[in-house]
Amino acid sequence: MTKQNVVVSDVKCGINDMISVVPKGSLFPSTGQKPPKAPDGYVSISRNKFLKKLETGGGARINPWVESMRASSPTHIKSNPSLSSTVHQEDSWILDHPSALNMFEQIMSASKGKQIVMFLDYDGTLSPIVDDPDRAFMSRAMRAAVKAVARYFPTAIVSGRCRDKVYSFVRLAELYYAGSHGMDIKGPAKGPRYSKGNEPVLFQPASEFLPMIDEVYKALVEKIKSIPGAKVEHNRFCVSVHFRCVDEKKWGSLAEQVRAVLKEYPKLRLSQGRKVLEIRPTIKWDKGRALEFLLESLGYANCSNVLPVYIGDDRTDEDAFKVLRDKGLGFGILVSKIPKDTNASYSLQEPSEVMLFLHRLVEWQRPSRGRPRESKIYNTST
Ligand SMILES: O=P(O)(O)OC[C@H]1O[C@H](O[C@H]2O[C@H](CO)[C@@H](O)[C@H](O)[C@H]2O)[C@H](O)[C@@H](O)[C@@H]1O
Numbered sequence: 399m400t401k402q403n404v405v406v407s408d409v410k411c412g413i414n415d416m417i418s419v420v421p422k423g424s425l426f427p428s429t430g431q432k433p434p435k436a437p438d439g440y441v442s443i444s445r446n447k448f449l450k451k452l453e454t455g456g457g458a459r460i461n462p463w464v465e466s467m468r469a470s471s472p473t474h475i476k477s478n479p480s481l482s483s484t485v486h487q488e489d490s491w492i493l494d495h496p497s498a499l500n501m502f503e504q505i506m507s508a509s510k511g512k513q514i515v516m517f518l519d520y521d522g523t524l525s526p527i528v529d530d531p532d533r534a535f536m537s538r539a540m541r542a543a544v545k546a547v548a549r550y551f552p553t554a555i556v557s558g559r560c561r562d563k564v565y566s567f568v569r570l571a572e573l574y575y576a577g578s579h580g581m582d583i584k585g586p587a588k589g590p591r592y593s594k595g596n597e598p599v600l601f602q603p604a605s606e607f608l609p610m611i612d613e614v615y616k617a618l619v620e621k622i623k624s625i626p627g628a629k630v631e632h633n634r635f636c637v638s639v640h641f642r643c644v645d646e647k648k649w650g651s652l653a654e655q656v657r658a659v660l661k662e663y664p665k666l667r668l669s670q671g672r673k674v675l676e677i678r679p680t681i682k683w684d685k686g687r688a689l690e691f692l693l694e695s696l697g698y699a700n701c702s703n704v705l706p707v708y709i710g711d712d713r714t715d716e717d718a719f720k721v722l723r724d725k726g727l728g729f730g731i732l733v734s735k736i737p738k739d740t741n742a743s744y745s746l747q748e749p750s751e752v753m754l755f756l757h758r759l760v761e762w763q764r765p766s767r768g769r770p771r772e773s774k775i776y777n778t779s780t
Contacts, residue, residue: 497747505707512703540749550759554573555568558712561578572586573586579635581636584598584599584600603683607681627644687717687721706722715732
């Protein structure tokens with residue numbers, strides 16, 4: 399077990415008297431979901447025990463949330479004995495998830511005769527993590543690298559952010575964008591339509607939740623305004639509550655406020671990212687489903703001649719890594735400096751390494767190198 403997520407839920411399980419244990423990245427399961435057996439990395443708590451804790455009030459009440467918020471904070475991962483920074487453990491993690499740069503040739507050899515499709519997360523992958531979410535700018539060099547990759551391979555940005563916001567950072571009209579954790583997908587605004595037909599791709603599976611999300615956003619802004627450093631971000635089909643700049647002593651109060659709002663909305667669930675609580679509809683849609691949808695739109699549903707490569711740094715990216723792993727398709731690359739429980743196959747340490755990887759991909763594909771192209775070239779001129 400490399401990471402402990404204590405999971406709590408307002409949803410009545412009605413089964414075996416347990417608080418639900420839900421997949422990584424989700425504190426709240428969908429309504430009516432049967433709680434599965436606790437997988438590695440998760441702790442299940444007796445429902446009765448947990449409710450008793452709630453009755454005692456004060457600190458105990460919200461502890462499982464705070465524990466989970468701590469677990470999502472890299473600075474605390476070292477305090478988890480199973481992730482202690484012993485050389486041995488780091489070595490063994492890197493053996494399991496080798497650097498995508500060191501393994502570049504091997505990755506590329508798997509692409510022989512296949513169309514590479516690139517999926518890129520934004521925050522922490524293309525841009526460094528910063529305190530102010532409104533200032534998470536992408537460097538010009540990174541933009542150029544993504545642009546170059548998109549010349550050769552269909553490329554999608556898959557982000558928890560609102561689609562327009564992430565577009566305003568990336569500013570490349572030739573890409574696909576899947577905002578709101580994949581709940582708002584739009585095809586390229588310029589250049590060839592990388593879709594089966596000529597129809598531009600647009601898919602928004604959570605439209606009915608828009609009024610509810612607006613309401614929750616307003617309620618959260620009101621509730622957390624007394625907590626210094628807390629910030630609520632409207633991501634159109636979901637809402638982010640940031641606690642990166644909140645004093646850790648206040649994390650309990652923040653969790654309490656969010657919980658108070660959410661209990662009025664059983665159709666919304668909570669997942670976690672990097673020092674952020676993500677509130678989203680309970681629909682079965684995530685970055686993994688968005689990846690599948692995009693592959694299908696590109697005409698690669700159930701295809702063996704495609705090699706999707708997904709690069710991301712967050713818990714929410716694990717849904718996409720898992721789809722790739724379960725299907726035995728392509729590769730997930732986790733961006734992380736520290737060992738993390740992941741379904742990704744490879745790792746890169748930080749956005750600068752992501753940029754290097756993108757450069758190598760372009761170099762490898764560029765015909766001018768005089769080497770035979772081993773992957774089908776995506777014809778951008780049609
Ligand atoms: O899926 P992503 O593109 O990775 O988006 C996930 C969340 O990213 C942003 O928050 C994160 O980055 C911020 C800027 O570096 C940082 O301040 C914050 O602590 C991180 O959690 C974004 O603001 C959220 O809306 C996204 O959901």
